Amino acid sequence: MITKKPRILTFTHYGELYGANRSLLTLLIALRDKIDWWVICKEESEFSRELRQQNIRYSIVPFTNDVYMQKKRFQWLNSIKRTVYNVAVGLYTAFIARKHGVDLIYTNSSVIFIGAVTSFFSGRKHIWHIREFVYDDYKLTYLLGERAFRFWANKASAIICISKSIQKRRVLSKDINVKSVIIYNGLVSDQSKATVRPSPVKPTVLGIVGVIDPAKNQLAAIKAVHELVKRGKFVVLNIVGSVSSQAYFETLKTYISEHGLNEYVNFTGFCKDVSAIFKSIDITLMCSPHEAFGRVTVESMMHGVPVVAYKSAGTVEIIDHEITGLLYHDEKNALTTQLTRLMTDDDLYKKISSRASKVARENFTIKSYADQFAQLVYSLTANCATSGGANWLSVTLGANFMSTCAVVTDQILICPTLLV
CATH class of the missing domain: 3.40.50.2000 (Glycogen Phosphorylase B;)
Structure with missing residues (x-):
């Protein structure tokens, strides 16, 4: 004893x-x-x-x-x-x-x-x-x-x-x-209450949260925004996190500049206030192909913000496709397709928001x-x-x-x- x-x-x-x-x-x-x-x-x-x-x-x-x-x-x-x-x-x-x-x-x-x-x-x-x-x-x-x-x-x-x-x-x-x-x-405290987000208003604010590093694959998120803009969608991407790889950061900025995306992509830097991060975005992107767990994924779910995530590793242990989030693989425009679904289908957005918030509180306390x-x-x-x-x-x-x-x-x- x-x-x-x-x-x-x-x-x-x-x-x-x-x-x-x-x-x-x-x-x-x-x-x-x-x-x-x-x-x-x-x-x-x-x-x-x-x-x-x-x-x-x-x-x-x-x-x-x-x-x-x-x-x-x-x-x-x-x-x-x-x-x-x-x-x-x-x-x-x-x-x-x-x-x-x-x-x-x-x-x-x-x-x-x-x-x-x-x-x-x-x-x-x-x-x-x-x-x-x-x-x-x-x-x-x-x-x-x-x-x-x-x-x-x-x-x-x-x-x-x-x-x-x-x-x-x-x-x-x-x-x-x-x-x-x-x-x-x-991540979820006993006092935390379930959250259901209303459907996003225009512009739809996307967010990708984590250090700016090839491991987090922010470039995939930027390319998806590029495709959405070409399709006439009113969208903005917030990249939240400090710079881990300066070379990769320069690669991202070059892509943004060369494709005229400066008004659609914001680098917000590191933010300690998790609640503030997810209050400011409508959809979270998890583009890492090798995510060991996915803390950001769970944080987004608990705040009722639907997640579109790369289908691999620890992510598939958290997200049930079309129930608690949407998964995509690496086929061309797969990420864009899933984002478009959430942006255009109010019922799907609300269903995922509600279910994800509940599941986060049941499994990740x-x-x-x-x-x-x-x-x-x-x-x-x-x-x-x-x-x-x-x-x-x-x-x-x-x-x-x-x-x-x-x-x-x-x-x-x-x-x-x-x-x-």
């Missing part, structure tokens, strides 16, 4: 308030009375400021992600250097985890190994939350290859997958023999999300907090070695004293 709140050392891989961090923040707030959270951030950022505002304990430890996007000259040397640095950081955070009575390590993304390394050296159990395909969606490559991910994943005590698609492609098909569970992100996570945590911390890693460190190398590692890594970290 647990007599105290389990203390979880949590690692997050970036600083913006996008999908993964917003989902993490939901857990931190929903379970603050049941879990003693301690978050490790790479740098001061929008996310760390939010943690401070919420009075959630965090520390800054500068580690690096274990992936790269573009191969550099002597990439193998760069990969080794970054890996060695992260191992040194992992030794330090392992020492801190043991010193401060951490019960469990939790990693919020599969693009970082620091949680796994900390778990190994501290002997604390590790929960790894896999939220991305890595290869297909963001075109990333692991520093030491996929074998490195498989090595660390097989040392986890449990793996959380945000969709069946993620579980199948990242765990079950990759020879990873660890318990994996599917926990869908929770914060309570269910938090309860499932807490149940997993309690099952791992009920009996013991340590695993083989602690024995290896204590017996083979001894406590003095850990202290020495802490002193050495103290000298290479920018601000480790924030942890102590």
Whole structure:
């Protein structure tokens, strides 16, 4: 029987308030009375400021992600250097985890190994939350290859997958023999009421929400607007999100300029107010061909805004075609055709708006999300907090070695004293 709140050392891989961090923040707030959270951030950022505002304990430890996007000259040397640095950081955070009575390590993304390394050296159990395909969606490559991910994943005590698609492609098909569970992100609060949107008035405002990056495929949305304009439709597209890829952003602007679409396409930038985003649009586009889950899709549904989405991956686990949204594939003008249906069929629009709002409230609640996570945590911390890693460190190398590692890594970290 647990007599105290389990203390979880949590690692997050970036600083913006996008999908993964917003989902993490939901857990931190929903379970603050049941879990003693301690978050490790790479740098001061929008996310760390939010943690401070919420009075959630965090520390800054500068580690690096274990992936790269573009191969550099002597990439193998760069990969080794970054890996060695992260191992040194992992030794330090392992020492801190043991010193401060951490019960469990939790990693919020599969693009970082620091949680796994900390778990190994501290002997604390590790929960790894896999939220991305890595290869297909963001075109990333692991520093030491996929074998490195498989090595660390097989040392986890449990793996959380945000969709069946993620579980199948990242765990079950990759020879990873660890318990994996599917926990869908929770977005809807108990107080949230169902919303039904009226049919859009002209101009119809379309919206695509997310970082401006090839993974989100904003170009497909712009091309659909181009086709709608050629067909005489009165339509506007709001592209909501900050720029992740400057080169891709320039590609989008060039297409818009060359086809005379400047008055039809707006770049609104990042907006923290989710409710305001969906109040301003009539139809949401989800054009990513490799969406691991689709947080924006669920957010749109809960606000009663119909979604037209690319038929693949996690998206098909959320949207039931012609019931809770419309799906399209990559045949020519398929997206335009589905958008036209919603723009011209009032009954279809209202039916999807009503049903989508109801389904979102039935299947993607914060309570269910938090309860499932807490149940997993309690099952791992009920009996013991340590695993083989602690024995290896204590017996083979001894406590003095850990202290020495802490002193050495103290000298290479920018601000480790924030942890102590």
